[in-house]
Amino acid sequence: MSVQSPLDLFVHELGDIYDAEQRIAQMLPKLAQECEDSQVKAALEHHLQETKQQIQNLEECFGALGVPPGRQACTTIQGLKQEHDTFLQGETPSADLLQLFDLSGAAKTEAYEIVSYQGLIQQADALEQQTCVQLLQANLMQEQAMLARVQQLSHQFNQKSRAATDTGVTLPPDMQADRTADQAQPQV
Ligand SMILES: [Fe+2]
Secondary structure: OOOOOHHHHHHHHHHHHHHHHHHHHHHHHHHHHHOOOHHHHHHHHHHHHHHHHHHHHHHHHHHHHOOOOOOOOOHHHHHHHHHHHHHHHHHOOOHHHHHHHHHHHHHHHHHHHHHHHHHHHHHHHHOOOHHHHHHHHHHHHHHHHHHHHHHHHHHHHHHHHHHHHHOOOOOOHHHHHHHHHHHOOOOO
């Protein structure tokens, strides 16, 4: 379909985030599996459920416009996945560092989604597609909450890494395992 009107452009952009959400829904279970901390796992698993709902919201949006849902390959999310895979294979990181890397990747993903939804809401509003505005706002609020959660977790684990480094001692592998077990405890 060629893009010839603001409505065409909106449908095109909707197809980008529709594709992005489906790629993210495939990645989240893998990330939850490779992160060891129970809070990180819970945040990623919770966001998987939200992402499934967001995909349905996007399908409703297409429905409100009277067009079938269509995907436009989102090369941004493809690229972030490729960065993840290259890092995992090429750098062989420790479990702690992989978790920090994954939290950073999750924050980048959320930032992309937030800006995408903000742009889509502007477009839908200009097109007077109020059903779409409401559906997209619901998705945006979840992405904003997820970004805040991911940044909070990142901060927490960066502080832990710094505390370990500040001792001036490189932890032997058995102590690193203990530290991982500590991190599995719920934090207040
Ligand atoms: Fe998200």
